[in-house]
Structures are given as structure tokens and as C-alpha cells.
Amino acid sequence: xxxxxxxxxxxxxxxxxxxxxxxxxxxxxxxxxxxxxxxxxxxxxxxxxxxxxxxxxxxxxxxxxxxxxxxxxxxxxxxxxxxxxxxxxxxxxxxxxxxxxxxxxxxxxxxxxxxxxxxxxxxxxxxxxxxxxxxxxxxxxxxxxxxxxxxxxxxxxxxxxxxxxxxxxxxxxxxxxxxxxxxxxxxxxxxxxxxxxxxxxxxxxxxxxxxxxxxxxxxxxxxxxxxxxxxxxxxxxxxxxxxxxxxxxxxx
Numbered sequence: 001x002x003x004x005x006x007x008x009x010x011x012x013x014x015x016x017x018x019x020x021x022x023x024x025x026x027x028x029x030x031x032x033x034x035x036x037x038x039x040x041x042x043x044x045x046x047x048x049x050x051x052x053x054x055x056x057x058x059x060x061x062x063x064x065x066x067x068x069x070x071x072x073x074x075x076x077x078x079x080x081x082x083x084x085x086x087x088x089x090x091x092x093x094x095x096x097x098x099x100x101x102x103x104x105x106x107x108x109x110x111x112x113x114x115x116x117x118x119x120x121x122x123x124x125x126x127x128x129x130x131x132x133x134x135x136x137x138x139x140x141x142x143x144x145x146x147x148x149x150x151x152x153x154x155x156x157x158x159x160x161x162x163x164x165x166x167x168x169x170x171x172x173x174x175x176x177x178x179x180x181x182x183x184x185x186x187x188x189x190x191x192x193x194x195x196x197x198x199x200x201x202x203x204x205x206x207x208x209x210x211x212x213x214x215x216x217x218x219x220x221x222x223x224x225x226x227x228x229x230x231x232x233x234x235x236x237x238x239x240x241x242x243x244x245x246x247x248x249x250x251x252x
Contacts, residue, residue, distance in 0.1 A: 001185050012040040013051065018150075031071035038078035045085045046192055049075045052090070052124075054117065055153070058248065061116045068120035069127060076131040076138070087138040088192050091125035093177065093202065094118035095142065107142075107200040125200075132198035139195035141188060144204030148181030161215060162222040168230035172212030177204035 003009045003023045010025045011017065017026075029036035031051040041047055053059055053067040072089065079087050097112025099105045113119040125140050132138040147154040160166040179187075187203040195201060209217075212226075219226050 001189070005189075010040060010044065012037065032066060032074055034074035034078055037074050038082055041078055041084060042082050044082070046088065047075065047079055047084050047086070048088045048090070048188065048192070049128075050090045051075075052117075052121065058251065059116075061120070064116040064120040065123065068117070069123045072124035072127050076127060076136060079138075080131075080136055085137060086192060086197075087128065087131075087136065088188060088195075089125065089128035089138055089140045091128075091140050091142045091200070092118060092121040093142045093144045093204065095122040095125060099175070105202070107202055129198060129200075137197045139191050139197060140200045141191050142200060142202045143184055144177035144179045144202075146181055146184055147178055151181065157215070158218050158222070161218045161224060161226070164224060166215060166219075167227055168212065168215065169236045170233040171230055172210055172215065174211050175208045176211060176214060177208050178214065179203060179205040 003021075009023070010027060011021070012027045012029055012031075014028065014030060016028065027036075027040045029040060031037060049072065051067070051071055053064045059067075075089075076087065078084075093105075094115075095111050095113050095118055096105050096109055097114050097118070099109070103109075111122060113122045125142075128138050128140050145154075157166070183205065184203055187201070191201050191203075215226055
């Protein structure tokens, strides 16, 4: 989207992304390497910081922290040294934890991260805000559940439902705030152009949906019907913990 809008774009990542990107200069490197990050962003006006250790990665807390906090600090430090005009830092709606029923979580809602990913994303967010308070022009965005073309995480759910392999854990009443990737990109560009330095912007879709509603929407599109039965959460959590340990023994 940036390239299509006339921006000169550099992309920095561990591996080159899939798909055509002839108009984008790609640089391979590790976000934890400040020297490499600084060299990549030399001459840049705006930096979008999306790199992160995600979800169920088998890294442990310190592994998540090395990427989500250490990597963020490397980006912020390099941005200062290279004179970047603005940093747009991607945090996560997960830092909010569980929003209480009937409440709307704005940017000032109490924070309650629940796992290694959310905790370290919050620490990275705090680092970006601290840098902003020290003079770096940085804004923070918190995406909701992002979906759209190229999203392999949601694709797993779609495939499971389409193949009739989906069973609801619990009653599916937990609310999510899906945001289509094109809308997230539009919001991100607005934050880059018009956002106030040191501010946080929650970027989610126009409606909150329960997990069950999301699954039913996917099932309808796939011409499937969801099973009426659901698994009770208590035994499911126990089974998940046991399977997690077993798979961990073989590095999965």
C-alpha cells in the first residue's frame, strides 16, 4: 500500500516475504541487531515497527522479551540516531486482557496482559511511549484480531470449519474485535500522518463479535453447519496443558 501510494519503501525482516515486491527494497536482518536496524533505516522518514515474536512461539518469557522489548528498544534507539521523523509502533489489543462485560475498552482502559506475548507487547509499548516522552516522535497502535488475505492464523480456523473439524471450546461467548487488514492499513497510515506523538490508538473493526458468531459466519460462507455440542472449558484447559507439554518434548 505504501509503494502504491508513491512511498519509497524498505522492508527489514528475517526472511523475504512472499509475493511480488519488485518496487520494495528488501533487507534481511534481525530486529535485535541495532546496528543492522540502523543501517536499514538510514535516510528513512517514517518507520513502521511490526516485528514481533508471536502467540504460541516456544521461546519462553525471556525469548519473547528479547524480541518484543529488546527489538523495540533497538528500533527506537536506531530511530533517534538516524533522525527518523516518526515511528509507528505496533502493540496489541491483547495488552487489555479480558474486557469486562458491558464495557468498552478505550485507550485508557486498565491493562491486564495474560500471557508472555501480551506481557512483552505491553513492555514494548511502554518503551515506545517512554521514548516519545523523551522527544522521539512516536505513536502506538493496538490492532484487534486482524484478518484478510495472507493471514495464516485465521486460515487455520477457516480450514478447520470448512473440513468439519471444528469443535467449540466453551460456549464461545468471548468477544473479539476483528479488523480487516485493509482497514487496519488505512488506520495505520492515518496514525502516521495525523496521529499525535505519544498517543495510543486502538484500531479494530466496527463491531464486536463472539467467537461463536465468527465461527458461524465462516461456516455459513463454507456451506457448513457447526456442531451443537461444545467442550467444557475446565477439562479442555487440562487437556491443552498436557498436550502442550507432550508436544514441547519434540519441539512443537
